[in-house]
Every structure is written in C-alpha cells, then in structure tokens.
Amino acid sequence: MIDDLQKFLNECRGIVEAELETLVPAAEVVPSSLNKAIRWSLFAGGKRFRPAVLMAVGIAFGANVGVLKRSAAAIEMIHTFSLIHDDLPAMDNDDYRRGREACHKKFGEATAILAGDALQTLAFKALAEDEQLSPDVRVKIISLVASASGTPHGMVAGQQLDLDAEGRQISVKELEMIHSRKTGALITVSALVGAIIANASTLDIGLVEQYASKLGLLFQITDDLLDVTESSITLGKTAGKDANAQKATYPAKFGIEKARQMASAVRDEAAICADQLNADPTLLKALVNRIFDRRS
Amino acid sequence: MIDDLQKFLNECRGIVEAELETLVPAAEVVPSSLNKAIRWSLFAGGKRFRPAVLMAVGIAFGANVGVLKRSAAAIEMIHTFSLIHDDLPAMDNDDYRRGREACHKKFGEATAILAGDALQTLAFKALAEDEQLSPDVRVKIISLVASASGTPHGMVAGQQLDLDAEGRQISVKELEMIHSRKTGALITVSALVGAIIANASTLDIGLVEQYASKLGLLFQITDDLLDVTESSITLGKTAGKDANAQKATYPAKFGIEKARQMASAVRDEAAICADQLNADPTLLKALVNRIFDRRS
Numbered sequence: 343m344i345d346d347l348q349k350f351l352n353e354c355r356g357i358v359e360a361e362l363e364t365l366v367p368a369a370e371v372v373p374s375s376l377n378k379a380i381r382w383s384l385f386a387g388g389k390r391f392r393p394a395v396l397m398a399v400g401i402a403f404g405a406n407v408g409v410l411k412r413s414a415a416a417i418e419m420i421h422t423f424s425l426i427h428d429d430l431p432a433m434d435n436d437d438y439r440r441g442r443e444a445c446h447k448k449f450g451e452a453t454a455i456l457a458g459d460a461l462q463t464l465a466f467k468a469l470a471e472d473e474q475l476s477p478d479v480r481v482k483i484i485s486l487v488a489s490a491s492g493t494p495h496g497m498v499a500g501q502q503l504d505l506d507a508e509g510r511q512i513s514v515k516e517l518e519m520i521h522s523r524k525t526g527a528l529i530t531v532s533a534l535v536g537a538i539i540a541n542a543s544t545l546d547i548g549l550v551e552q553y554a555s556k557l558g559l560l561f562q563i564t565d566d567l568l569d570v571t572e573s574s575i576t577l578g579k580t581a582g583k584d585a586n587a588q589k590a591t592y593p594a595k596f597g598i599e600k601a602r603q604m605a606s607a608v609r610d611e612a613a614i615c616a617d618q619l620n621a622d623p624t625l626l627k628a629l630v631n632r633i634f635d636r637r638s
Numbered sequence: 639m640i641d642d643l644q645k646f647l648n649e650c651r652g653i654v655e656a657e658l659e660t661l662v663p664a665a666e667v668v669p670s671s672l673n674k675a676i677r678w679s680l681f682a683g684g685k686r687f688r689p690a691v692l693m694a695v696g697i698a699f700g701a702n703v704g705v706l707k708r709s710a711a712a713i714e715m716i717h718t719f720s721l722i723h724d725d726l727p728a729m730d731n732d733d734y735r736r737g738r739e740a741c742h743k744k745f746g747e748a749t750a751i752l753a754g755d756a757l758q759t760l761a762f763k764a765l766a767e768d769e770q771l772s773p774d775v776r777v778k779i780i781s782l783v784a785s786a787s788g789t790p791h792g793m794v795a796g797q798q799l800d801l802d803a804e805g806r807q808i809s810v811k812e813l814e815m816i817h818s819r820k821t822g823a824l825i826t827v828s829a830l831v832g833a834i835i836a837n838a839s840t841l842d843i844g845l846v847e848q849y850a851s852k853l854g855l856l857f858q859i860t861d862d863l864l865d866v867t868e869s870s871i872t873l874g875k876t877a878g879k880d881a882n883a884q885k886a887t888y889p890a891k892f893g894i895e896k897a898r899q900m901a902s903a904v905r906d907e908a909a910i911c912a913d914q915l916n917a918d919p920t921l922l923k924a925l926v927n928r929i930f931d932r933r934s
Binding site for chain 2: 367371372373375376377380423427430432433450451452453455456458459460462463464466467469470471476477478480481482484485488489491492493494496498499501502503505506519
C-alpha cells in the first residue's frame with residue numbers, strides 16, 4: 343500500500359501542477375514581475391498535500407480525478423497565497439520556503455503582497471469557471487473554501503490568533519483554536535470538497551469532516567514536531583523557528599514525548615473515522631499513516 | 639437632477655453599509671483584533687462610488703436595489719482590501735486614508751495584511767451565498783469580479799505596473815494600461831454586474847462596458863488632478879503623494895490644463911455612451927457630471 347500511496351501522490355502532484363499551469367499567467371505576461379513571483383512560489387515543489395486529501399476523498403467516493411483537479415488546484419493556490427503572506431517580514435519573517443528563497447526575498451515585499459493577493463483571486467476565478475461542475479456545486483464550493491480561508495473561522499483568522507499568542511502562555515483550548523483555523527480549516531475543506539464533488543451523502547459528508555479534522559490535527563502536531571527535530575534542509579523551510587518566535591506548538595505545550603503520543607492516538611482515531619465511511623478507506627488510511635511517519 | 643443624484647448616492651450608501659454590516663464579523667468576535675481592523679477600514683465613510691455605479695446601472699435597466707445590494711457590498715470589500723494593502727509601507731506607504739489613520743498605522747502591518755486578505759475572502763463568500771441570484775448568475779459575477787481584481791488584467795496587476803513605473807518616464811499607452819487595470823477594471827466590472835443582474839441584453843452589456851470605461855478614465859484623471867490641487871484634509875488621504883512618489887499620473891504626463899481638457903472630453907464621451915443605452919440614462923449622466931465636478 344505504501345507503494346500505491348506513493349504512486350497516487352506522484353500522480354496527484356503531476357495532475358495538480360498541470361492544472362495550475364493552465365490557471366496562472368505565463369511568466370512573460372505583463373506584469374511579468376508579478377506573474378513570475380506567483381510562479382516562483384506556486385511551482386516550488388510543494389507536497390501538494392491539500393490537493394491529495396481532496397483527491398483521495400473524492401476517489402474513495404467514486405469520483406474521477408479529472409473532475410476533482412480544478413478544485414484541488416484552487417485550494418493549492420489559496421494555500422500558497424497564505425505561505426507567501428505568512429513569510430513576510432511583518433508576519434513570520436521567514437526568508438526560506440519550499441527549499442528556496444521566500445517570495446519577498448526574491449521579488450521584494452510589495453510584489454510578494456500582490457502575488458498573494460492575486461493567487462487568492464485566481465483561486466476563486468478558477469472555482470467559478472470550473473465547467474465540469476454545475477453552478478450550484480460551484481457556489482457551494484466557493485462558499486466553503488472562502489469560509490475556510492477567511493475570518494472568523496478560517497485560515498486568516500488562525501494566523502491572526504497565532505500572532506496574538508506569540509510570546510505568551512496559552513491554554514490547550516486556545517492552541518486547538520489556533521490550529522483548527524490556521525491549518526485544519528483548509529485541510530478539512532479539501533476533504534469536504536472532494537466528498538461534495540463525488541456526490542457523497544450528507545451522512546458521509548459529516549463523517550468526512552470528522553476524518554479530516556483528525557487528519558488536520560495530526561498534520562499540525564507532526565509539523566510542530568518536525569520543526570523541533572529536523573533540519574532546515576530536510577524541511578525546505580527554516581527549522582526551529584517556532585521555538586525562536588515563542589510560537590504556540592504542541593511540543594512546546596506538552597513536550598516532545600507527549601506530543602508524539604498524541605500524534606499516535608490521533609492517527610488511530612483518524613483511521614477509525616475512515617473505516618466508518620461508506621467508501622473505500624484504503625487510500626484514506628494510507629494517507630493518515632504517511633502523515634504520521636513523515637520526515638518533512 | 640443634482641438633488642436627485644445626491645439623494646440616490648445617500649440612499650445607496652446607506653443600503654450598502656447596512657449590507658456590509660451583515661457580511662463582516664462583529665468587532666467583538668474572535669479574533670477581534672482582525673475583525674476590528676476590517677471594520678476600521680470598511681466603515682470609514684468611503685464614498686461607495688463603485689457600489690453607486692453598480693446600482694445606478696442596475697436601476698437604469700430596471701432592477702430593484704434589493705437584488706443589487708449584495709454584489710455592490712462585495713465589490714466595496716474588494717476595493718477596501720486594495721486600499722489597505724496599497725497603503726502598506728512596502729507599497730505606497732501612506733499613513734492616512736478615508737480621513738483617519740491607515741489600517742497598518744492603527745493595527746500594525748501584520749493585521750493590516752490579514753485584514754486585506756480576509757476582506758477579499760469575505761467578498762467572494764458574499765457573492766457565492768447571494769441567494770437572490772441564480773447560481774448561474776453568481777458564478778458569472780464571481781468570475782468577472784475575480785478577473786477585474788487579479789492578474790493579468792485586473793486591479794492587482796495595475797498596482798504592480800504602477801509600482802514598476804515609479805520614478806521613470808512612461809508612455810501614454812503605459813499610463814492607460816496602468817490605470818485601466820488599477821482603477822478602471824473594478825469600476826467597469828461594477829457597471830457590468832449591475833447590467834447582468836438587471837438581465838440587460840448582450841448588446842447593452844457591451845455598451846455599458848464602454849460607458850464604464852469612460853467613467854473609470856474620468857474618475858482616474860480627476861483623482862490625479864485632485865491629488866495636485868486639493869489638500870489632504872479635503873481628500874481624507876495624503877495629497878501630493880503621487881508627485882512625491884514620482885507616480886504615473888495624467889497631470890504629470892500632460893500638465894494640469896491639458897488633463898482638465900481631457901477630463902472634459904471624456905465626460906462628453908461618457909454621456910454619449912449613456913444615451914446609447916436601451917435604458918434611462920438620467921442617473922448615469924448625472925453620475926458622470928458628479929465625477930467631473932468632484933472636489934474629493
């Protein structure tokens with residue numbers, strides 16, 4: 343299954359990157375400085391984890407990859423916009439991302455701000471123009487993706503809460519609130535969109551949400567652990583920066599050993615959720631194990 | 639008619655602000671720092687010009703205000719996001735906007751970046767969830783608004799071109815290219831959305847686009863002139879900043895007198911366009927005259 347999962351992830355990455363290529367202006371299109379900056383951050387060899395979640399759920403419920411790829415690419419654009427803005431000097435001030443210079447280091451702050459803005463715009467445009475889906479499904483997806491990206495329950499709100507929490511002790515509840523918004527919301531919506539496009543039942547969509555919230559939590563705990571235990575070269579971004587910025591993380595709150603135990607428990611819960619779905623759980627459980635075992 | 643126009647503009651402002659109130663989180667909702675920042679910039683007494691254009695065109699073609707207000711509010715959110723980001727130190731570095739401190743001066747740069755991001759997200763969410771319109775019309779509007787906001791032909795692209803042009807001589811063609819994107823695209827799309835919601839014919843939509851492109855150009859030339867001729871207090875933003883930043887403007891390119899003559903000619907062209915529409919042109923022509931005569 344590990345081989346099958348790797349094959350799936352590779353295929354998924356190829357399909358999403360080909361789709362992204364159709365959705366963003368070429369580097370030579372005016373304003374080329376902006377379009378180059380967008381492409382620099384978008385085509386930097388990201389893991390394409392959120393697209394993989396969307397596709398894995400959609401495929402589990404019987405959808406074909408072709409009908410899923412546009413939404414998967416749009417969510418990856420939202421994710422990349424958030425990385426570009428989070429790395430800015432006024433935010434997390436990180437010079438290094440996806441194994442290369444951060445967007446603002448390469449193109450300047452103004453262009454990086456605009457590149458993030460334009461990626462969000464391009465994502466919603468791509469969703470609105472996805473002619474494989476009915477307008478009814480498209481507006482549902484846009485509404486969900488927008489809620490998961492914005493305020494008060496989405497990714498941007500999570501980033502604000504994270505900034506607000508820097509340098510002070512926070513409760514477990516606050517930690518969960520930050521991460522469910524900052525990371526969890528977009529992972530969960532990826533799974534939901536896959537299920538909706540595959541026309542899953544309302545009951546199954548509820549179960550998918552549970553599965554995805556566990557997967558998102560697992561992703562965050564392992565992300566926090568990697569920041570402590572791995573090198574910058576392995577991660578492709580600055581290691582140890584959470585501790586340096588006194589960020590709210592699971593290892594900081596519970597210690598490394600306890601955080602590892604939590605990850606293990608969440609992995610088991612996510613697998614149980616996958617088994618409850620009225621769908622083939624194989625790929626979804628393999629994805630959980632891959633996140634648990636990840637090294638970058 | 640001037641009195642009627644003023645009455646229309648006042649009513650329009652009231653309706654749009656009430657609608658905006660329903661679309662953004664309350665100040666006390668967590669994360670309150672972010673939601674306060676959004677409200678600070680959104681409810682700062684803006685002229686609500688783009689919503690007025692949308693509503694004037696929609697009403698001219700027989701739509702009622704109720705069915706137009708959501709789209710008008712969404713476009714105002716996009717406009718406000720652009721103001722917040724344009725004012726950032728890395729961009730135009732302006733401390734003063736709509737008669738009060740710019741968002742980043744009041745709430746810090748990180749929160750201002752996130753407030754702009756969240757406003758864009760909220761705008762697309764509002765459009766997707768506008769149940770007065772069919773899903774088919776909603777996706778059409780989202781696609782148009784996204785194109786007018788992003789790259790390569792929208793507002794964000796225009797801001798990049800404007801930054802790229804700072805401090806160097808540019809051609810008339812480049813000046814037009816900058817402004818048609820930076821200011822014109824969102825004004826034009828406002829008019830188009832009004833016409834689409836009012837179910838105007840394809841022919842009329844084409845004519846509306848011509849009218850709006852003249853109106854947008856008139857708005858930009860008069861905006862550039864005001865920057866030279868009026869005080870910061872009158873404008874509610876820093877006067878003279880275009881010249882200081884060696885920005886590409888019509889008075890800088892042609893001189894004040896020639897720019898005034900151009901404004902006068904464009905006003906006449908816009909009025910001719912309004913007369914060609916299969917609609918009541920009264921309000922649309924009054925709007926043109928108001929922009930021509932504006933003092934802020």
